[in-house]
Amino acid sequence: MSSYKILFGTESGNAEVIADDIVDALSTKGLQAVAIPMDEYAVDDLSPGERYVFITSTYGEGELPETTQPFFEALNGLESLAGVEFFAFGLGDSTYTNYNRAIHVLIDSLQDLGAKLIGTIGKHDGNSGVSLSSAAHTWISQSF
Amino acid sequence: MNINHDLLPWGNSDFRKNPYPWYARLQKEHPLYRENDKTWVITRYSDYMEFVRHPAMTIVEPDWVGTHPWRAIESTVQGTEGADHTRLRRHSNKWFTPKLVKEWVKHAAEITLESLKHVDAQGHLEAHHHLCVMPSHVTMCRVLQVDEGDVDRVIQNTLKIVGAQSPTATEANKATAREGFDFLFGKCRAMIAAKREQPGDGLLDALLSAQDKGELSEKEVLETLLLFYFSGAPNPAFILASILDHFTREPELLALYRENPEQRSAMINEFIRLYPPEMSFVRFLTEDVEIHGQLLPRGSCLRFMTAAVNRDPAVFAQPHNFNHLRGGQESQQVSFGVGAHSCAGQVITRAEVETVLSIITERYSRIESAGEPLTLSDDRIRNYLELPLRFIA
Numbered sequence: 001m002s003s004y005k006i007l008f009g010t011e012s013g014n015a016e017v018i019a020d021d022i023v024d025a026l027s028t029k030g031l032q033a034v035a036i037p038m039d040e041y042a043v044d045d046l047s048p049g050e051r052y053v054f055i056t057s058t059y060g061e062g063e064l065p066e067t068t069q070p071f072f073e074a075l076n077g078l079e080s081l082a083g084v085e086f087f088a089f090g091l092g093d094s095t096y097t098n099y100n101r102a103i104h105v106l107i108d109s110l111q112d113l114g115a116k117l118i119g120t121i122g123k124h125d126g127n128s129g130v131s132l133s134s135a136a137h138t139w140i141s142q143s144f
Numbered sequence: 145m146n147i148n149h150d151l152l153p154w155g156n157s158d159f160r161k162n163p164y165p166w167y168a169r170l171q172k173e174h175p176l177y178r179e180n181d182k183t184w185v186i187t188r189y190s191d192y193m194e195f196v197r198h199p200a201m202t203i204v205e206p207d208w209v210g211t212h213p214w215r216a217i218e219s220t221v222q223g224t225e226g227a228d229h230t231r232l233r234r235h236s237n238k239w240f241t242p243k244l245v246k247e248w249v250k251h252a253a254e255i256t257l258e259s260l261k262h263v264d265a266q267g268h269l270e271a272h273h274h275l276c277v278m279p280s281h282v283t284m285c286r287v288l289q290v291d292e293g294d295v296d297r298v299i300q301n302t303l304k305i306v307g308a309q310s311p312t313a314t315e316a317n318k319a320t321a322r323e324g325f326d327f328l329f330g331k332c333r334a335m336i337a338a339k340r341e342q343p344g345d346g347l348l349d350a351l352l353s354a355q356d357k358g359e360l361s362e363k364e365v366l367e368t369l370l371l372f373y374f375s376g377a378p379n380p381a382f383i384l385a386s387i388l389d390h391f392t393r394e395p396e397l398l399a400l401y402r403e404n405p406e407q408r409s410a411m412i413n414e415f416i417r418l419y420p421p422e423m424s425f426v427r428f429l430t431e432d433v434e435i436h437g438q439l440l441p442r443g444s445c446l447r448f449m450t451a452a453v454n455r456d457p458a459v460f461a462q463p464h465n466f467n468h469l470r471g472g473q474e475s476q477q478v479s480f481g482v483g484a485h486s487c488a489g490q491v492i493t494r495a496e497v498e499t500v501l502s503i504i505t506e507r508y509s510r511i512e513s514a515g516e517p518l519t520l521s522d523d524r525i526r527n528y529l530e531l532p533l534r535f536i537a
Contacts, residue, residue: 013241060484066234129475
């Protein structure tokens with residue numbers, strides 16, 4: 001049975017909503033999944049034996065949110081993530097110039113270390129009028 | 145000095161009662177209205193969205209603004225920018241995540257059920273105090289883990305301080321506001337002293353812990369406590385009262401809310417568009433900015449007219465009508481602001497409103513007016529004082 005670690009980085013808790021929705025959706029499919037705050041997960045534990053979903057919002061004018069930043073910085077200390085596969089989901093607001101920049105910054109860093117992005121990048125646009133859970137479920141149905 | 149007082153007649157009683165005809169004229173004829181030699185007014189949605197997050201826009205007041213009562217909480221998220229603002233905001237953000245808010249609103253549900261015991265045999269209740277103020281005030285007190293009592297005096301003194309934010313605030317309004325701040329600061333200092341004697345694990349405890357670790361100053365903690373303590377009730381209470389009042393005029397909306405739980409969130413969003421508690425706010429320019437061909441010099445004040453923007457016909461079709469099925473941009477009202485300074489309490493406000501309304505509408509199928517509501521509204525802020533209603537099962 002596949003096991004998923006849903007790692008979320010957030011400023012105001014919206015990424016946690018997406019993470020919990022993904023855990024619930026995967027559980028109903030009989031898949032094991034657990035949501036973990038990104039700043040509570042050691043990058044050294046990233047392993048090819050697990051499957052990951054990285055979720056992060058974008059803060060301010062394209063910056064990483066409070067709990068994504070330390071995880072992102074810790075990635076710089078790794079040599080390789082070869083064999084690690086991950087899905088990705090970003091939260092942003094399309095009225096900002098750097099819409100959803102943070103998830104792309106994180107993806108670039110993971111890919112530079114040899115990790116492989118699976119599927120399409122999920123996105124929630126805070127200016128769309130679409131709820132967080134609705135965006136999450138649309139992406140989940142397409143991705144899993 | 146008003147350039148043309150007829151266009152934006154602050155203080156006029158008709159304007160205070162229904163400012164929307166004046167807003168519509170400004171939107172159409174004077175999208176950038178020069179109110180006086182320092183202050184400009186923005187009423188169009190497109191201008192609001194373009195300029196409210198402009199990098200030259202700051203909440204920090206330039207020297208020409210001078211002293212006023214609200215400087216008393218300038219060391220909070222409401223008076224800071226940049227790194228200081230982010231630092232202060234992060235200490236409270238984690239207490240109002242959507243996940244935690246689901247826990248907090250259990251308190252609002254408990255208080256609502258308790259309040260409904262006051263409905264008399266004929267179905268009468270003064271709804272503003274019991275169903276609008278109490279659930280939101282007590283919930284915030286429990287988030288902070290502070291004394292829940294003395295509610296009426298807290299609300300009275302909160303109304304005193306907000307009066308000083310009117311564009312036409314007089315010296316008497318400012319003196320009254322200082323009295324209000326003195327009262328609220330006294331309450332907050334006593335809460336901190338009590339916490340030092342008997343710590344807990346609420347938001348105030350977290351703020352004090354951050355102070356002890358050197359992450360927040362004593363002044364920042366006191367002012368942040370005061371900000372959350374007094375702001376817990378008034379805005380959610382106004383939104384709730386506006387909706388209940390609206391239900392008396394359009395009872396079919398109560399039925400819609402009652403019978404369609406999946407539409408409740410969209411309905412609340414639409415009510416919040418129609419009834420923003422705070423009608424406008426100001427920002428200041430850190431550099432020259434051109435708007436509609438006019439160069440506004442550094443230091444100018446820009447007043448963003450939230451209530452006008454929410455009813456801009458260029459975005460919202462039939463803007464004065466309730467229509468919760470508006471989609472896309474039409475669902476993007478700005479009552480909570482946008483960007484870094486958007487309301488930190490918007491998630492809990494929406495959740496409290498939905499919780500209270502759901503309990504009421506699941507118990508009662510109809511709400512009637514039981515007397516003229518008593519309101520206290522000025523040019524910037526809206527409040528109910530009393531909302532006598534009759535609840536019918």
